[in-house]
Amino acid sequence: MNDFLTEMEYVGLTSRLKRLSDSLLYSTKELYKSEGLDIEPNWNLIFILLQENEAMTITEISETLQFSHPAVVKIINKMKKNGHVETRTDTEDKRKQILTLTEKAYKQLPLFEKYWTAGRQTVMDLLEDSPNFLEEFLKIEEKVNQSDYMERTLKNLKNDELSN
Amino acid sequence: MNDFLTEMEYVGLTSRLKRLSDSLLYSTKELYKSEGLDIEPNWNLIFILLQENEAMTITEISETLQFSHPAVVKIINKMKKNGHVETRTDTEDKRKQILTLTEKAYKQLPLFEKYWTAGRQTVMDLLEDSPNFLEEFLKIEEKVNQSDYMERTLKNLKNDELSN
DNA sequence: TCTAATTAAGTAACTGGTTACGCAAATGTA
DNA sequence: TACATTTGCGTAACCAGTTACTTAATTAGA
Numbered sequence: 416m417n418d419f420l421t422e423m424e425y426v427g428l429t430s431r432l433k434r435l436s437d438s439l440l441y442s443t444k445e446l447y448k449s450e451g452l453d454i455e456p457n458w459n460l461i462f463i464l465l466q467e468n469e470a471m472t473i474t475e476i477s478e479t480l481q482f483s484h485p486a487v488v489k490i491i492n493k494m495k496k497n498g499h500v501e502t503r504t505d506t507e508d509k510r511k512q513i514l515t516l517t518e519k520a521y522k523q524l525p526l527f528e529k530y531w532t533a534g535r536q537t538v539m540d541l542l543e544d545s546p547n548f549l550e551e552f553l554k555i556e557e558k559v560n561q562s563d564y565m566e567r568t569l570k571n572l573k574n575d576e577l578s579n
Numbered sequence: 580m581n582d583f584l585t586e587m588e589y590v591g592l593t594s595r596l597k598r599l600s601d602s603l604l605y606s607t608k609e610l611y612k613s614e615g616l617d618i619e620p621n622w623n624l625i626f627i628l629l630q631e632n633e634a635m636t637i638t639e640i641s642e643t644l645q646f647s648h649p650a651v652v653k654i655i656n657k658m659k660k661n662g663h664v665e666t667r668t669d670t671e672d673k674r675k676q677i678l679t680l681t682e683k684a685y686k687q688l689p690l691f692e693k694y695w696t697a698g699r700q701t702v703m704d705l706l707e708d709s710p711n712f713l714e715e716f717l718k719i720e721e722k723v724n725q726s727d728y729m730e731r732t733l734k735n736l737k738n739d740e741l742s743n
Numbered sequence: 744t745c746t747a748a749t750t751a752a753g754t755a756a757c758t759g760g761t762t763a764c765g766c767a768a769a770t771g772t773a
Numbered sequence: 774t775a776c777a778t779t780t781g782c783g784t785a786a787c788c789a790g791t792t793a794c795t796t797a798a799t800t801a802g803a
Contacts, residue, residue, distance in 0.1 A: 419643045425702040429603045435720055436596040442728035479583045486760055510768050510781040533735035537728055538589040544718050551709030556599055558705050564606035571697035637752060650790055674751040674798045
């Protein structure tokens with residue numbers, strides 16, 4: 416393959432993560448489009464959550480997925496537009512929007528699930544020769560969660576300066 | 580941590596890749612901003628390439644990084660605006676833009692390199708407990724390159740249908 | 744040699760995320 | 774009980790990528 420970013424080792428990793436993530440994202444969009452499915456990447460997560468929990472708020476979903484809340488607002492607005500999600504204002508706390516799946520959503524679920532199952536199989540295939548990947552990826556996430564890139568880099572900088 | 584996407588195993592991986600990639604990206608931007616550095620994430624790659632090769636075109640860079648060419652145009656335009664890159668039209672092929680680093684860029688390089696070295700150290704730290712990560716990540720990239728997510732998923736779908 | 748096909752690069756419109764900000768409702772407190 | 778703080782969520786502006794399209798220059802071929 417002879418990929419420059421790979422040759423860069425540690426320096427190229429961030430860009431490679433984005434490149435792979437984007438590649439999966441665009442390929443998924445293309446798949447749904449080519450099959451005439453009226454859904455988008457990530458929606459499966461919302462479907463799963465709302466099936467499991469019946470009703471959730473924007474904030475609950477954003478905390479569960481660890482996405483920013485505006486990201487969830489955008490996804491939900493699209494799903495509402497497509498008639499897969501409906502909202503009502505909570506009667507006890509009028510700030511809250513209660514989200515539920517529509518009847519249309521439940522009707523289409525079996526079809527969608529075929530695609531999601533096949534997609535899940537694809538990820539399993541991709542990971543087949545990388546038996547430690549999920550475990551080691553989790554370790555990286557945990558480290559970044561515990562202290563982020565900036566914090567770590569500033570600390571490294573300070574250490575470098577001290578040792579000069 | 581109890582992360583929903585992690586619990587989802589294969590289903591959550593794509594979103595986790597994006598989440599981590601974004602987290603690194605925004606953290607890097609914040610680092611440069613807080614330190615008053617007039618550069619952006621990815622620019623180190625262009626600096627390295629233009630140092631090694633003296634002069635390159637947009638297309639050469641986009642092929643080397645495996646980015647789309649408009650992505651490179653955008654990065655280069657910003658670097659030109661900041662005075663780190665200059666362009667001239669190739670005399671033999673007037674379609675081509677020859678990119679080179681400016682004097683200002685070379686002057687600032689030693690400073691930037693301190694940050695890039697510290698950042699490289701951060702990635703090394705993050706990967707410390709994941710000794711197979713780079714190798715296994717490469718395997719996934721190669722698989723996706725060989726046959727993308729959509730192609731694989733359509734194939735899985737067909738297989739599922741046949742076995743019913 | 745003229746024309747068709749290819750190539751380089753710029754632009755526009757879009758994507759799924761982000762941060763920053765604002766408003767209204769709920770909660771805590773002096 | 775009134776006022777300050779917090780919370781939920783919507784909107785705006787931005788970001789780094791993408792695809793699709795355009796234009797101009799070069800190359801290939803009848």
